Amino acid sequence: MKIVLLTIGKTSEKYLIEGIAQYQKRLKHYTQFEMLEILNIKNAKNFSNAELMKKEGELILKQLQNSDHLILLDDKGKDFTSTKFAEKLQSWMLSGKKRLVFVVGGAYGFSEEMYSRGNEKLSLSKMTFSHQMVRLFFVEQIYRGYTILNNEPYHHQ
Numbered sequence: 001m002k003i004v005l006l007t008i009g010k011t012s013e014k015y016l017i018e019g020i021a022q023y024q025k026r027l028k029h030y031t032q033f034e035m036l037e038i039l040n041i042k043n044a045k046n047f048s049n050a051e052l053m054k055k056e057g058e059l060i061l062k063q064l065q066n067s068d069h070l071i072l073l074d075d076k077g078k079d080f081t082s083t084k085f086a087e088k089l090q091s092w093m094l095s096g097k098k099r100l101v102f103v104v105g106g107a108y109g110f111s112e113e114m115y116s117r118g119n120e121k122l123s124l125s126k127m128t129f130s131h132q133m134v135r136l137f138f139v140e141q142i143y144r145g146y147t148i149l150n151n152e153p154y155h156h157q
Helices: 014-027 050-063 082-095 112-117 130-147
Strands: 002-008 033-040 071-080 099-104 118-121
Touching: 002 050, 002 130, 014 033, 014 130, 033 050, 033 130, 050 112, 071 112, 082 130, 099 130
Parallel strands: 002 033, 002 099, 071 099, 071 118
Antiparallel strands: none
16 A cells, blocks of 8 residues: 655755655655645635635646545544554555545645545644644654554554
């Protein structure tokens, strides 16, 4: 199974880039993992929030394959403990899915088309984080999930 993290905009902070790279390197031992960054919409300030979400959604949908299992990282999604997330990760693996695609949307969230196409919604926290930080947090949680599933001494209960 391949895991893809799809984001709007580039990660610009050096410390976040380095952190993400560290967890991507660690993940190679467990799964295929890829981050895809879609460039920000040019002249975004000229669009309403709804128009911007729709344009971002169109760009995201172009990156998807029909068989992808799409999980939207959304504050209204289901939240998990790290252990429960590891169990969910295992259930996705056992289901035979070829590609899990997790999406961090733009600043205003997702368009209706994205919600319609999405298979699930996942919340990382009830708190709000910058979209750049969410990338690091999420990659770390994927890594943590695999260490939990392999009974490795990374996660402490």
